Amino acid sequence: MDDLKRTLEQVERDRLETYVGDSRYRIPWWYTLGFAVAGAGALMTLGIETKWLGVAIALAVAMVIGALAGVAVRKAGAVPRLRTMPAPLRRVMIGYWVVTMAGIAAILLWAFTTETPRPFVWAGGMYFALVVVAGSVTDGLFRRRARRLAAEAGIEHG
Amino acid sequence: MDELDPLIHAPKRLRIMTVLSTAEMEFARLQERLDLSAPDLSKQMRQLVDAGYVEARKTGKGPGSTTWYKLTRRGRRAYDEYVESLRRLLGEASVS
Numbered sequence: 001m002d003d004l005k006r007t008l009e010q011v012e013r014d015r016l017e018t019y020v021g022d023s024r025y026r027i028p029w030w031y032t033l034g035f036a037v038a039g040a041g042a043l044m045t046l047g048i049e050t051k052w053l054g055v056a057i058a059l060a061v062a063m064v065i066g067a068l069a070g071v072a073v074r075k076a077g078a079v080p081r082l083r084t085m086p087a088p089l090r091r092v093m094i095g096y097w098v099v100t101m102a103g104i105a106a107i108l109l110w111a112f113t114t115e116t117p118r119p120f121v122w123a124g125g126m127y128f129a130l131v132v133v134a135g136s137v138t139d140g141l142f143r144r145r146a147r148r149l150a151a152e153a154g155i156e157h158g
Numbered sequence: 159m160d161e162l163d164p165l166i167h168a169p170k171r172l173r174i175m176t177v178l179s180t181a182e183m184e185f186a187r188l189q190e191r192l193d194l195s196a197p198d199l200s201k202q203m204r205q206l207v208d209a210g211y212v213e214a215r216k217t218g219k220g221p222g223s224t225t226w227y228k229l230t231r232r233g234r235r236a237y238d239e240y241v242e243s244l245r246r247l248l249g250e251a252s253v254s
Binding site for chain 1: 169172173176177179180181182183184186187191224241244245247248
């Protein structure tokens, strides 16, 4: 029975290690920055009168974001699942998405209704600030919680 | 008493299945995580792929190509059942 107990303990440890043992599996800072720049650029294109230019820029932005994600995944060598992520870490990630999505919705609503000149340039700037701030706060929170979970489980935090 | 899937119960394969239950992973990263030699990991992976528990996907061509692994739906079900059986066995043992 001791063998089975040790087996289950190893299972729990291996599960946790994916999320807390290696910092390479986290979203890298340059991805957040690239995502912020590209997203801000996409928002700014909404103000361009020339439709084809707007479409071309939006496509380029989508390609940049896709390429950044591809590089981040290849560099990490792993794509962790959200579903099996420990609850304290999952809450941080879900919080990030909820805050950024709500922020984007609020920025778009403001940009489409305001009388301010060049609203989409302002909206792009706001989006950039939102993603950078939310990304940094999320990363800090994630690191702290991961460090705590690793310490509790006796796993070396990478 | 519950039967534990012998294919998963082997220590190396259990660790592989556990790691893959949390992430899709590249061969080199898996090797590093589990501290296994490349031939040993290849052998274990072949058994899991043959059983339909793991799916392999090659990316790139030539020397820079890499193989990514992830659990299949069948593999995930078998793994979840394995862990559940393990918990049940331990629960029964602590009661008796």
